[in-house]
Amino acid sequence: MADQLGFSLEKAPEEIDESQAAELPPQPMTIAELNRQIRDVIEGDFKKIWVRGEISNFKPHSSGHFYFSLKDETSQIGAIMFRGQTTRLKFKPANGMEVFARGKVTVYEPRGQYSLNCESMEPVGAGALQRKFEELKAKLQAEGLFDQAKKRELPPFPRHIGIVTSPTGAAIQDILNVLNRRFPGARITVSAAVVQGDAAAASIVKAIELINKVQDVDVLIIGRGGGSIEDMWCFNDEKVARAIAGSRIPTISAVGHEIDFTIADFVADLRAPTPSAAAELVCKNATETCQYVQTLKKRIIQAFQQQILHFKRDVANFTSRLVDPQRYLQDLALRADELTSRLENAIVRYFEVRRNEVELALQKMGTPRER
Numbered sequence: 001m002a003d004q005l006g007f008s009l010e011k012a013p014e015e016i017d018e019s020q021a022a023e024l025p026p027q028p029m030t031i032a033e034l035n036r037q038i039r040d041v042i043e044g045d046f047k048k049i050w051v052r053g054e055i056s057n058f059k060p061h062s063s064g065h066f067y068f069s070l071k072d073e074t075s076q077i078g079a080i081m082f083r084g085q086t087t088r089l090k091f092k093p094a095n096g097m098e099v100f101a102r103g104k105v106t107v108y109e110p111r112g113q114y115s116l117n118c119e120s121m122e123p124v125g126a127g128a129l130q131r132k133f134e135e136l137k138a139k140l141q142a143e144g145l146f147d148q149a150k151k152r153e154l155p156p157f158p159r160h161i162g163i164v165t166s167p168t169g170a171a172i173q174d175i176l177n178v179l180n181r182r183f184p185g186a187r188i189t190v191s192a193a194v195v196q197g198d199a200a201a202a203s204i205v206k207a208i209e210l211i212n213k214v215q216d217v218d219v220l221i222i223g224r225g226g227g228s229i230e231d232m233w234c235f236n237d238e239k240v241a242r243a244i245a246g247s248r249i250p251t252i253s254a255v256g257h258e259i260d261f262t263i264a265d266f267v268a269d270l271r272a273p274t275p276s277a278a279a280e281l282v283c284k285n286a287t288e289t290c291q292y293v294q295t296l297k298k299r300i301i302q303a304f305q306q307q308i309l310h311f312k313r314d315v316a317n318f319t320s321r322l323v324d325p326q327r328y329l330q331d332l333a334l335r336a337d338e339l340t341s342r343l344e345n346a347i348v349r350y351f352e353v354r355r356n357e358v359e360l361a362l363q364k365m366g367t368p369r370e371r
Contacts, residue, residue: 032109039107042114046105051116052124053077055097060086066093070101070116078115079103085119090229090259098124129229133236136263140238145245146266152250154270158218158283160187162211162249164204167192171225171254171275178279186283189214195224200234205243212248220247221278222264223254235262244268254278 029037053070060066064083069076079101093099103118122130140146161179165171167190179186193207194200204222211220222244224232234240235255244251244267253268254275265271272278 031112035107035109035112038112038114039109042105042107048102048104048119050100050102051077052098052100055093055099056095058093058095066118068093070099078113079118080115081118081121089121091123093121100124123229125230129233129236133263136236136238136241137266140241140263140267145241152269154250154252154282155218156284157289158186160189160214160217161282162214162217162220163188163190164193164207164211164220164222165190165224165275166195169195169225171223174225174274174276175221175254175279178276179283182280183283189217195234196227196231197234201237201240204234204237204240208240208243208247217249219282220249220251221254221272221275221282222251222268223272223275223278224256225275226256226260232256232260232262235264237263240264241267252278252282 051070053072053076056069056071056076058066058068064086066081066086068079068081070079071077081103099121100123101116101118101121103116103120105114106117107114144150163172163175165175172190176188179188189211191207191211194203208220208222211217224235226232232255235253241263244253244264250270251268252270252272253262253264254272254277255262255264256274258273270281272281
């Protein structure tokens with residue numbers, strides 16, 4: 001207790017008599033030692049805790065850290081959230097917003113100030129919804145509704161595109177603008193649904209069932225624009241999730257913004273970060289496709305031209321090596337004439353030799369040769 005009061009004694013109180021106690025000078029602590037002990041006490045007693053309060057004096061630093069205060073009707077406490085945690089937030093903090101914050105109480109020794117080091121934070125009202133979200137997610141995942149093996153490939157060139165969303169919201173306009181620009185020849189059918197409020201879940205289920213009765217729909221976009229977690233909660237409904245999983249048409253979930261995740265995203269065959277992105281994913285750009293076809297056409301023509309040129313070179317090479325048949329016959333005729341002449345000459349010489357031999361034999365026999 002003496003240390004916490006700011007001084008220490010060299011001996012235990014029972015070892016010092018009353019006459020000596022008055023003569024001993026106090027041994028003061030340094031401020032750093034005092035703050036360190038306060039830090040050890042506070043940080044040792046307060047582990048990770050949840051607090052509820054209103055944000056005030058909110059200052060996002062260029063480093064990415066958030067500095068702010070949390071207050072209620074009578075008190076406040078300084079708070080900080082470091083960059084590693086701020087990037088995980090699914091909402092933008094602002095002054096006057098009531099939140100649940102989870103973190104550790106820490107002491108900044110150089111100033112002797114204590115504050116709440118926030119590790120996570122969510123708006124008041126989102127906590128119960130988040131727990132429901134996690135429970136349903138775990139349930140459906142255990143049933144295999146999120147299995148990648150069940151995900152279907154989207155058709156590369158859908159001729160008929162279905163959309164389940166509000167016919168008056170901004171999402172439908174974004175989707176139609178992209179589709180008309182990228183693939184104006186596509187047929188589009190909108191199955192209208194309420195996408196916010198108590199009646200939204202049942203309306204979305206009915207819209208999915210209706211569009212599935214249209215036989216030639218190739219792909220289905222289901223979604224809405226951004227909003228609060230309460231606004232988009234209908235896409236975390238179990239009946240909606242099972243309707244998406246049971247759709248015979250390949251589905252794209254396009255709910256909210258890129259940072260928003262719903263149960264529909266996990267159940268659908270493909271998740272798009274926004275409704276506009278879903279429209280871009282669902283079909284190829286018609287102009288790009290035509291350009292690609294033209295490029296392939298040019299490559300095929302060039303390949304044929306190269307092959308024909310190669311064949312022409314081969315023919316020329318073979319032609320140069322081929323003997324003219326007429327010339328060949330002429331050569332044979334000349335050779336035949338030459339051989340005939342040589343044969344005739346050989347025959348003549350043969351008979352002359354034989355005749356000479358006969359005459360010589362007759363002379364030796366003394367018989368004159370008849371002329």
